Amino acid sequence: MIKGRWCLVNFTRIHYLEMPMIRRRSPFGVLALAVTIISSISAAAAQDTTLQSADTIISNGKVYTVNAKQPWARAVAIRNGKIVSVGNDAEIAKLRGPATKVIDAGGKLVLPGFVDCHIHFLEGSISLGQANLEGAKNPADIQRILREYAAKHPGDGWILGAGWNYAMFGAENLPHKKYLDELLLNRPVFLVGYDGHTSWANSKALTLAGIGKDTPNPANGAIVHDPKTGEPTGAMKESASRLVSKLVPKPTHSEKLAALRAGIRWANENGLTRVHSAGGDFEEFALYDELRRNNELTLRMYIAYFLNPPELRPKDIDLIEEARKKYTGDWLSGGVVKMMIDGVVESHTAAMLEPYTDDPSTKGKLFWDPDKYKAAVAELDKRGLQLFTHAIGDYAVRTALDAYENAANVNHTQDRRPRIEHIETITPTDIPRFGKLGVIASMQPLHAYPDEDTLRVWAGNVGPDRASRAWAWSSIAKSGGHLAFGSDWNVVTLNPWEGLQMAVTRQTTEGKPEGGWMPQYCVTLAQAVEAYTLGAAYAGRREKMEGSIEPGKLADLVIVSQNIFEIDSHTIAKTKVIKTIVGGRIVYEADAK
Numbered sequence: 164m165i166k167g168r169w170c171l172v173n174f175t176r177i178h179y180l181e182m183p184m185i186r187r188r189s190p191f192g193v194l195a196l197a198v199t200i201i202s203s204i205s206a207a208a209a210q211d212t213t214l215q216s217a218d219t220i221i222s223n224g225k226v227y228t229v230n231a232k233q234p235w236a237r238a239v240a241i242r243n244g245k246i247v248s249v250g251n252d253a254e255i256a257k258l259r260g261p262a263t264k265v266i267d268a269g270g271k272l273v274l275p276g277f278v279d280c281h282i283h284f285l286e287g288s289i290s291l292g293q294a295n296l297e298g299a300k301n302p303a304d305i306q307r308i309l310r311e312y313a314a315k316h317p318g319d320g321w322i323l324g325a326g327w328n329y330a331m332f333g334a335e336n337l338p339h340k341k342y343l344d345e346l347l348l349n350r351p352v353f354l355v356g357y358d359g360h361t362s363w364a365n366s367k368a369l370t371l372a373g374i375g376k377d378t379p380n381p382a383n384g385a386i387v388h389d390p391k392t393g394e395p396t397g398a399m400k401e402s403a404s405r406l407v408s409k410l411v412p413k414p415t416h417s418e419k420l421a422a423l424r425a426g427i428r429w430a431n432e433n434g435l436t437r438v439h440s441a442g443g444d445f446e447e448f449a450l451y452d453e454l455r456r457n458n459e460l461t462l463r464m465y466i467a468y469f470l471n472p473p474e475l476r477p478k479d480i481d482l483i484e485e486a487r488k489k490y491t492g493d494w495l496s497g498g499v500v501k502m503m504i505d506g507v508v509e510s511h512t513a514a515m516l517e518p519y520t521d522d523p524s525t526k527g528k529l530f531w532d533p534d535k536y537k538a539a540v541a542e543l544d545k546r547g548l549q550l551f552t553h554a555i556g557d558y559a560v561r562t563a564l565d566a567y568e569n570a571a572n573v574n575h576t577q578d579r580r581p582r583i584e585h586i587e588t589i590t591p592t593d594i595p596r597f598g599k600l601g602v603i604a605s606m607q608p609l610h611a612y613p614d615e616d617t618l619r620v621w622a623g624n625v626g627p628d629r630a631s632r633a634w635a636w637s638s639i640a641k642s643g644g645h646l647a648f649g650s651d652w653n654v655v656t657l658n659p660w661e662g663l664q665m666a667v668t669r670q671t672t673e674g675k676p677e678g679g680w681m682p683q684y685c686v687t688l689a690q691a692v693e694a695y696t697l698g699a700a701y702a703g704r705r706e707k708m709e710g711s712i713e714p715g716k717l718a719d720l721v722i723v724s725q726n727i728f729e730i731d732s733h734t735i736a737k738t739k740v741i742k743t744i745v746g747g748r749i750v751y752e753a754d755a756k
């Protein structure tokens with residue numbers, strides 16, 4: 164429909180332009196002219212009847228489209244959930260009919276809706292109702308937050324929280340149960356670290372889980388013990404966290420729905436119009452579908468199946484294929500598989516090519532046997548599925564690149580857009596492979612946030628040489644790689660404006676360190692915006708329908724409080740969303756609060 168209308172407009176225009184030439188050329192030209200005029204008139208008439216007015220017009224905006232052919236505009240017309248025209252106010256006003264809703268952008272910046280390419284949505288949504296430890300500077304801060312939380316949520320149930328960081332625990336960089344036991348809560352406490360890879364329990368929770376001196380470590384996990392007494396310290400790495408987390412009562416159906424409603428609202432409030440789920444949501448497809456049917460899903464969801472080691476089983480394939488077939492629309496879709504082949508640098512579980520600098524006894528290790536991972540990648544790629552691989556250590560990044568290269572070779576596939584998630588360390592020779600192999604670099608700017616955790620723990624663990632290639636966004640982009648940005652919420656906030664500021668400054672909100680940490684890897688603001696919009700859409704195979712403000716695409720847009728292109732980059736994080744529009748519908752409005 165839309166395409167046809169645009170053809171018609173162009174057709175009419177071409178005839179008008181050709182008229183003088185026809186007149187000069189021959190007597191037949193007169194006839195041709197008449198025919199041309201008639202066809203033009205009838206085309207225009209046809210245009211009037213088929214060209215319905217817009218449902219919504221956004222006028223008086225500074226529209227940054229992320230469309231290279233028309234980077235800036237003033238107004239946008241929307242019909243049936245899609246953008247039908249982008250132009251100046253006078254052009255777009257022609258599409259105004261009696262029933263058209265006009266949104267005056269008041270001269271503010273209008274951008275495509277933001278996409279978060281790496282999120283754990285249900286988990287994040289549930290965390291909105293738990294103790295938030297983000298920003299706590301020391302164990303005393305944590306104790307204060309937990310005391311307040313316990314007072315607000317009385318009873319004897321679990322106290323759950325997330326967001327503590329490693330740096331606050333001194334030289335060991337790991338939490339200890341004593342800080343929680345001191346609270347004398349007589350309730351089990353279970354707190355997940357900001358990166359989700361290490362957890363922290365009090366004695367009550369450890370007892371309930373039956374964890375003692377002699378409890379064996381599970382595969383791909385470790386219970387941390389006191390070197391002197393052998394007692395568990397309350398810190399648990401990777402899969403060991405499950406020993407406790409499995410005891411936490413599961414939220415009910417209605418609790419999950421309530422959490423998701425709050426999560427969706429929070430995402431829309433921050434300007435997100437789509438997210439790519441990297442784990443924890445596949446099992447909840449039906450729940451998201453329920454919200455969609457009730458017209459409550461105002462955030463588009465692309466949801467990955469989380470494939471656990473040791474191998475790809477027929478049962479996994481059935482589940483993946485079933486979801487791909489069942490969920491195909493613009494709101495909710497499957498057809499993507501997440502694999503996690505290593506851990507994180509802070510706890511030495513990221514797989515490195517060379518030993519850790521602070522602990523030369525370990526290089527970390529892959530969670531997958533490389534051959535089984537490679538075989539799984541090849542099989543999934545053959546089926547046309549998209550792949551997300553979590554790889555943080557330089558050895559893990561290389562393993563993922565090798566497996567993707569192999570899959571493209573054996574399957575003779577093109578443009579599958581496999582992704583590597585995180586890429587915290589990388590060897591120089593692997594940087595150009597992203598561009599060469601068409602592998603998307605899905606990175607989360609706020610993971611490089613240069614606070615004490617990053618500068619002391621992270622950089623200390625990998626040492627100066629590897630730290631000199633930390634989160635090498637601009638190098639990957641310069642060598643032809645596609646960047647896609649996200650948050651990894653609830654590892655860090657899902658606020659993309661904070662992510663944008665970090666991407667262009669590599670400084671904390673206080674402006675530290677001066678000049679930025681490894682500033683050579685900053686990207687430009689235009690690059691960063693693209694990585695959250697068109698680049699993100701490309702990274703989800705949706706760039707034909709989303710990611711920029713251009714006719715034919717879904718009407719997903721945001722109007723924001725300040726023009727980020729004209730302000731000091733250290734204030735980008737202060738940007739507030741005024742309106743979020745998804746599929747032509749206003750789903751968040753600041754002043755409607």
Ligand SMILES: [Zn+2]
Nearest residue numbers: 281283441651
């Ligand atoms: Zn993640």
